[in-house]
Each structure stands twice: as structure tokens, then as C-alpha cells.
Amino acid sequence: MDVMQEIGSSLRNGDAKKVAELVQQAIDDGVPAEEILNNGLMSGMKVVGVLFRDHEIFLPEVLLAARAMTAGVDLLKPLLAGGDVPTIGKVVIGTAKGDLHDIGKNLVGIMLKGAGFEVVDLGNDVTAERFVDAALDSGAKVIGISALLTTTMSSMKDVVDLVRERGLDGEIRTIVGGAPVSKDFADEIGADAYGYDAASAVEQVKALAGV
Amino acid sequence: MTDAVRFPRAEATPDHRTVLTAQGIPDGAEVPPRVASLVDEALKIYSTHVDAVGTSVEISIEEFGAIYPGDGRNAHRTPLEAIYPEARRLALFAITVGEPVCAEIRRLFDHGDAALGYTLDTIASTGAEGLADSMARNYELGFSGSGPDVSNVRVLPYSPGYCGWHVSGQAKLFEALRPEGIGITLNSSFLMQPLKSVSGVLVAADREAHDFDIDFAFCTDCADQNCRERIHSVLDDSGGGQ
Secondary structure, eight states: OOHHHHHHHHHHTTOHHHHHHHHHHHHHTTOOHHHIIIIIIIHHHHHHHHHHHTTSSOHHHHHHHHHHHHHHHHHHGGGSGGGOOOOSOEEEEEEBTTOOOOHHHHHHHHHHHHTTOEEEEOOSSBOHHHHHHHHHHHTOSEEEEEOSSGGGTHHHHHHHHHHHHTTOBTTBEEEEESTTOOHHHHHHHTOSEEESSHHHHHHHHHHHHTO | OEEEEEOOTTTTOOOHHHHHHHTTOOTTSOOOHHHHHHHHHHHHHHHHHOOOEEEEEEEOHHHHHHHTTTTTTSOSSOSHHHHGGGOSEEEEEEEEOOHHHHHHHHHHHHTTOHHHHHHHHHHHHHHHHHHHHHHHHHHHHTTTTSOTTOTTEEEEEEOTTSTTOOGGGHHHHHHHHOGGGGTOEEOTTSOEESSSEEEEEEEEEEGGGGOOOSOSGGGGGOSSOTHHHHHHHHHSOOSOOO
16 A cells, blocks of 8 residues: 555545654655645545445544645645645635524535635624625635524525525525435425535535536 | 532433433444543543532413514424323423533544544433433322322423524523522523523423324424334333322
8 A cells, every 4th residue: 555545545544743744754765745645645535435425434433534634725825835735726605694503614615625625714693794795805716604503504595595695696696504404395495405414515515626 | 499409420421321322323234443441531531520400480370371482483383282181280491511521522522633522522412311211200209109000101301403493492491490599590582501501491291192193294294203202211111100
């Protein structure tokens, strides 16, 4: 097994210490940082995402893998151009206005980062204006809105409506998710996509962003 | 009269297996050692931060009848509107596992340790739900010796935000219960702080009164339908009672 495969395997096992050791070994061997990132960490995380989507591993294992990935990325950052990790797109996420339950949103953010997205996390209790302004300011093409309560789901429609009112539909896409949210609800409010869970949210965001 | 109670740490702490189940790992599934260690670590953190308190106050059916409609935003038809008039007794309640646990969850996420933060969050949520059940059990135990016809009485907690009881109902519930005295406050969106808190009404009624069909408009949007498990817990409980 070469070092890239070993990194992927250790990532899958959530072994942050081993991932850091292997990434350092690859750096010391002169492997370019971009190659370690893409062929070791990102491809390893992609496998983790597929295993989770297929219900072969559980969420805590995904989070341990994400922690291991961070350990590796931290070593690569100084070696990457400008110290920036290359991303495949930007996504703005937050919980709907009135909702303080941010665990689901946080998990989606971690999975998106693992998939290579830059995530602008607005936190919880986010107004429609903040969502749209943040997308415009950051250049994000996708807004992800999460809600745990049926009573805050209506705030999701405010975001979708505001995107339309500002003539940004088609330019900025919206995806909604959370325990009480359904595909029917997403269709009803005119959202562009619905994330059943964190794994499907990542797939949907990729489709929306065209990557 | 309002009663306040401080829960022992053990009563507020879910066991290892319960935490795994809450994380979606079914009984019998192979648990990776790193995940088991993560749960152990989070349980240790939880035990050093948990500060579980609760409060309750007895209330009449008529008084609750004035609280339940809130500001008129409940679903057109709800299970609780048929259940509470059948109650032998009612009590408003609120519990929390405390702000320090919630602050620690936020800190872990802010510091990029989502694995531990998520696990601690699961423990705190499960712990809070367990405390609501403890309040219900203790309320049920209070029926001991209160009459010969109480053996069929079971207590279940019902909360705003669920089963058609609009979350705005928290406002009137808080006015009557005043849980601010144990550190639970309500924000403008009717959400409690600390976040890991549970409030509602304890309904002591004959077990059959808690049963209902899932044919309400909001049931189609309900992802977990754990009302079935709750109802079965009282209908199938032949060994309890007083």
C-alpha cells in the first residue's frame, strides 16, 4: 500500500495521529502538497462520504475522519499556494430565522468541507437578508438553510423568496434540510433542492454548484 | 405551589448504549473502538459540566385550558386537546441539563472538534429527554396512596413545538411556571435557553387516554413519529401503577 492509500485508510479509521504522521512522511519524501491533499486526504474523504451515504459507517465515524483530515490539512496549509486550501466552490449555510438548533447545520458544514467546498457558516437564527447578502459578498452560488422546528420552516421560504425578489434565481441556488423538512416542502416553497441528510445534502450541493 | 428539584448527576446522564443508539448505531452493530472511546470521553466531559435542575407546578384542567391555545397558532386539531380534559391531574414542568454543557458543546464546535461536540450534544439531548421522563415518573409515583382507582393512571410529558402544539405556547406556559427561577429563559422565537431544556405539561390520565391515531395533518411531516413508542410505553406497561 502506498502512502496515499495509507492516508486514505487511516482517514477512514479516524486515526488523526496516523494521518498526521503519514502526511508528514509524504511531505518529507517530497510529494507535492496538492498531490497529498487531492490523492490522499480528499480522495480518502470521498470514500468516507460514499460509505456513509451507503449506510456502511455511522456519523461519528465520519466526524472522526473529518477530524483526522483536519490534522493532515493543517500540515499542508503552509505549503499550499498562499496558504489556502483549494476549494471546488463556496456555500453559505445557517439555521433558519428563529431556530437555534445548529447541530444538523454544523454536520452538513463539516461534510461540505470534507468534499472540498469553502463554507461560509452564518451560525443560527439567520435572517433572509443575511443569507442573501452573505452569498453576494462571498460569491457563493449555493445557500443552505437548516431548521429543526416546524415553526421555523416558514423562514426558509423567506430566503427563497428574497433570492427571487432580488432577481438572483438561477445565479444563487437554495437547498433546505432538517428534521421536519421534506422534499414536498422544499418543492412547495420553491427551493432548488432538498437534503435528506448530511450525505445527500453534499450530493445535492455538488449538483447545484455544477461540480 | 412551584417545586424545584436538583437532579443527581447519575439521573441526568444517559448510559453508553443509549448514547450510541441516539447516534444512529443500533443495538448489536459493531461499534468501532474509536467511536466507543469518543462516547466515553464525551460522557466524562458531560459529567463535569452537567447541572440538572427542574421545576413543576400543579395546574387544573381549566387553568391549562387557558394556557394550551397560546396565541391561537396551534394546529386545527391536535391530540393533546383531546387528552388533557381526561386528565386526573396536570402539572407544568421544565428541566435543563444546564448552560455549562451547552457552552462546552459550542466551544468544541468552535474549536473544530465536531466529533466530540456532536457526541456531547447527543448526550445532552438524551439526558434532557431522560430528565423529562424522570419528572413524569416522579409525578406518577406521587399518586401512591391517593386512592384505590389510580392503578391505571400513567403520566406522559407533552411539549410545545410537537404534535400541533405551537411553540409560541411556551409564552403562556412560562408565565404560569416561571422557570426563570432555575435559569431557563425564553427568547423572542420562543426557544429556551439553555438550549438543552425541555418544558411542557405532565398529563396524568388513564393509560388509554394517551392513545391516538396518527391521522393529524402534521403527522405527514413528522420524521420520527416517536409518539408510537411513547404510547406503547404506557399501554404495554402492566407492571407499573400504584
